[in-house]
Amino acid sequence: MALSHRLAGHKLQEWSTTRRGxxxxxxxxxxxxxxxxxxxxxxxxxxxxxxxxxxxGKAHTMALLREFAFADAPLRFSDIETRLDISPDTLSQRLSELVERGLLDRQSYDEIPPRVEYRPTDRAEALFPAFGHFHQWAMEYELDYEN
CATH class of the missing domain: 1.20.5 (Single alpha-helices involved in coiled-coils or other helix-helix interfaces)
Incomplete structure (x- = not known):
């Protein structure tokens, strides 16, 4: 079965695209x-x-935003760390940059152990259709690799 048929009904269908974007x-x-x-x-x-x-273009930023684009709820540091192969220091730095640039909101809770959740802002969500386009492209095309 083609990948596009297997993913029919996935969140990607919310983002309409044409064959050429x-x-x-x-x-x-x-x-x-x-x-x-x-x-x-x-x-x-x-x-x-x-x-x-x-x-x-910074290392792991696109992968990080992709996780938020397809997440149905806020993400915790440990959730992201489990899903992506990023060092904790780099992950912390990227999350801080995205918060500072207004693409993520950081909510900390006064609990023991401490709990911090990140959620995308409206500005970030406005970028998310691009991830749908990237995934649609990937279902239809493959990059040529030179050996």
């Missing part, structure tokens, strides 16, 4: 929006995109 209307809307920006506005947007890509 953005549909024609989305692409046209994006082009019109970009063309309507002043030079200064376009520069600010491009700087924001660069900042986002710099953050997402």
């Amino acid at each position: 953005m549909d024609t209307q989305d692409r046209e809307r994006a082009q019109k929006c970009r063309a309507s920006l002043s030079a200064g506005e376009r520069e600010r947007v491009e700087q924001r995109v660069s900042s986002l890509l710099d953050l997402l």
